[in-house]
Amino acid sequence: MSNTVKKDQEPSKLRSFLSSDTFKGLLPFIGLVVIVVVMNILTQGKILTPKRLRLLLSQVYYPMIVATGVFFVMTLGSIDFTEGSTLGLASIVISKLSFTSIPLAILGGILTGAAIGAINGFFHVKFKLQSFIITICTMFLFRGVCAYLTTETAVPASAAIKALDQNWLKITITVAVLLVAWFLFRFTRIGNDVKAVGSGETAARFSGVKTDRVKFLTFVAAGALTGLAAFVNVIKVGSITATAGNQLETQILISLVLGGLPITGGAKVRFSNIIVGTLMYTVLNNGLVMMGFESQTQQLIKGVIFLLFVALTIDRKALKVIK
């Protein structure tokens, strides 16, 4: 069959490049560079000092682990608002168990997260509740449990677990999580199945994807990763208060969207969204703190940037299909 595409009268090269997927894919990287440069200028070069960079890095680990799990959930086209309270509750479990045995504490944290993920997944799949609704409910529920467990006093962790606060350990865990997740996403059925559900759930089901199982397991995995992130959190902070993980869910959501993840999920997600997004958020956050903005103003600025990014990167074609 002949391909009768005519090349004449095409819109200008620059304009077609600006609306191309390649450019949209590059946008987050450009955004990262822009944010680093702008923040560096606004803070008179204080961001790019070795001491600051180390501090920046120390704030990246656990959000990046959490973002990896949420990345899969959002690829499904779903959303997860429970990371904050999951992290809080898992941190409490880890701290309590850390007096018995550290491997047991890690396991306990992961299982706590996985259990919350399983609750989300169960209601989402079996009762056909939108993930948005169910995870908001469980967010409040487990935030309440956290508050209850920390009313008397903060929950302390053992000295042994605090002694693990080593950069190499945190880097190893984070890199290992990213590598394993990238491998699963890129080279196994898991990535394909999750993307297929995000792009068109019914058609995916009719193509043999076990959509209910994929969705359930993705929520469990996201919870488990948040549980693991809680371990990294505990060794850093040492004692858990009622505010542990507060607003983590919005931080992760903003990070991933800044990183270029379409909020509709599906075929156009890229694994790099996790890394670029988390770095962007951390630089932005630190820059705003260093520039001396009050926390209300910081929130306002972050909100505006978030809105701009969603408006720029959202896939309107996909929205039409999802309705």
Add this chain to the structure above:
Amino acid sequence: MENRVLLVAENIDKRFGITHAVDNVSLTINAGEVRGLIGENGSGKSTFSQMLCGIYSIGGGTFTLDGKVLHCRNQVEANNEGVAIIVQEMGTLSGLTVAENIFLGHEEPFMHLGVKDTRAMNKEAQRLLDEYGFGRIKAGNMIDLYNFEDRKLVEIVKATYMKPKILVIDETTTALSQNGRMELYKIMDAIRADGRTVIFISHDLNEVLTHTDTVSVLRDGEYIATVNTRDVTEDDLKRLMVGREIGSAYYRTDYGEPISGEVVLSVRDVSVPGQIDHVSFELHRGEILGFGGLSECGMHEVGKAIFAASWDRTGSVTLADGTEINSIPTAIAHSIAYASKDRDNESVILNESIRNNIVLPSLGDLANHGLLSGKKLTKFAEKHALDMQTKMQNVGQFVSDLSGGNKQKVVLARWLGKGSDILVLDSPTRGIDVKVKQAIYALMADLRRQGKSIIMISEEIPELLGMADRIIIMKDGVLNGEFLRDPALSEEDLIAKMV
């Protein structure tokens, strides 16, 4: 027909990215004329008419209606200028009542100080429905209570009650049963008698020949010709659409070949509440088994039930080796393929590449110790997409960019790639043009010769007569008749069992 020009389209043009959908099309239509607009998928006929109706912005050129240049930004503005359309897909909104749908965008007459007078609106809507002879549809009911066909009838009322100067009917008849079609033809005749105009878009050339005065042909976005309907034959139209001679071998020509005695699939007492009731039949090796009936007779659900895609099916679907098919993954693993009537939702993932659509059911086979190689997937998809002669830029292109015929080719490429032996094809040529239709029929005949078994569910009677070895007719959820392939079999024989 009067000789007063009603619509002049001058140099109409439209591009979507690099696709030149409508290429400098100029034509004029007279008042009191029913004008057929035909062309293959992707020839630009829908895009052309949707620009006229304000659904798409006009890329270039002008439409002049009754001496006035049109600048419609949406359908409501188009309605006010005297242009209305009935679209190919669902054009009514769920969650609203029938009356609210009919008067969508034209609620002013029923508004008093910003408050809607529901009773007056329902009364007026019911009056219109009764007038059109659709009195069984109740204006105050939610539109969701009605099936696809009834919703189309509501759309017809919505598009015509205000007496538009031009009514565009875009591929609507495929959604309608024989009765519904008759209603539509009557309305078309009434509009003509009234000195107004219809633009009638259809793939069913027979229908175009019987119900239009003139026919305009588009090909690859370009205007080809306008002919007087009474001067041409179906073959002339096909030639104009395709730009070359279409062979007469459209359907199978063989008769009298015996059906193999080897049963590959038995369906026993399969029921789906409200849809089908105790359906039992057997499918043989190398057989094309046709299912026909009115669109609500349950035949579409039979296809889903075999593929284990129904939500609450009882009864059994068993393969020759005794395997029970109880889930979609089991069906696929045991060589059953299914192409849904609802292609865009149930067959293809629109927002995904051709490649990933084709490889999806075969991922298990393509993985090496659980590992997938991107190169291998691309090669696999390319091979099968090209075998099907899919018209595409490359396999990375998104399926949402493809025309209906090419989407169906992607679906077939997927299942041929999977090597399925039992193919359940629901309305395989729905909304597909002549050339691709011919390719699909040839493929089905070829698969049959290879010993594969096909269940073809179809609302097109000629297709059943032309392709099937055996035809089962359904009515109200049960099997109501069975016919063997025979040149003497007529459409009337089948229709008698349908109604």
